[in-house]
Amino acid sequence: MTFKDLGLSPALVKAVEEKGYTKPSPIQEKAIPHILEGKDILASAQTGTGKTAGFTLPVLQHLAETKHPKYRPLRALVLTPTRELAAQVHDNVREYSKYVDIKSTVVFGGVNAKPQIATLRSGVDILVATPGRLLDLHDQKALSFKRVEVLILDEADRMLDMGFVRDINKIISFMPTKRQNLMFSATFSNDIKKLASGILRNPVSVETAPQNSTAKKVTHKVYKVDxxxxxxxxxxxxxxxxxxxxxxxxxxxxxxxxxxxxxxxxxxxxxxxxxxxxxxxxxxxxxxxxxxxxxxxxxxxxx
Known part of the structure; x- marks a missing residue:
């Protein structure tokens, strides 16, 4: 199985191969075709499984194929729990969109909002953000969620742990009800299932490891010390x-x-x-x- 076999365009395959990847990971193999078909996804994926490319590549393809010739409303939104993860996801988005005409940016707190506002007002297709700063910018009318076609919740379990559920629901309330939703989580507690049931429509479940298991490459040692x-x-x-x-x-x-x-x-x-x-x-x-x-x-x- 290659990235081309999954239905990805030559421009995206070229960007992926330049990063040194030739064979899709299990999560990519399972998720990408469903996402390209426009289905909602509930994916169980640990960090290090290639999940970011698993959602980024098909979403970029959708955006590139359906782009408006004249203007760039925000059409895809990735929500992450921390600034560090947001920056990391955006790096991937930037690298994979190298050969397609798609604009992206990242917004998070702790830094000056003015450059973020200027970038958003110049038009972006895909935005990676932490919930708090995103709501601040929305309150300042720096962006609109009215044209969002794809919503991605990355590390949804961490977002719940950090108390972002109200922010997430508020952000969703500003969006069109007709949209594609992709949720990625390392664990599936009852709270996650409850959140998923309120957001996802007939989702395809994608699992790459037994539920709530630890990553394969990790070995554990315990030392009992005073x-x-x-x-x-x-x-x-x-x-x-x-x-x-x-x-x-x-x-x-x-x-x-x-x-x-x-x-x-x-x-x-x-x-x-x-x-x-x-x-x-x-x-x-x-x-x-x-x-x-x-x-x-x-x-x-x-x-």
């Missing part, structure tokens, strides 16, 4: 294992800062990322972690 020895033990593991890229989760923002300071004191390059950090600091920490200039990223669950 609370007072946790930091010391973490440093020992990092040094002895010669680990060069480590993501550490802490329960609190204070705990993240404290651990980062101790790691740096022990001669290990580290940065913290959490809700009290400015958007600039969060973006810089992620970039440094990706390019290897810091070894350890200490995060609360915003990551």
């Amino acid at each position: 609370k007072s020895k946790k930091t010391e033990f973490t440093i020992k593991l990092i040094k002895e294992g010669n680990w060069n890229q480590v993501l550490v989760f802490t329960r609190t923002k204070h705990g993240a800062n404290k651990l980062t300071e101790k790691l740096i004191k022990a001669g290990i390059s580290a940065a913290a990322i959490h809700g009290n950090k400015s958007q600039g600091a969060r973006t810089k920490a992620l970039k440094n972690f990706k390019d290897g200039s810091i070894k350890i990223l200490v995060a609360t669950d915003i990551a």
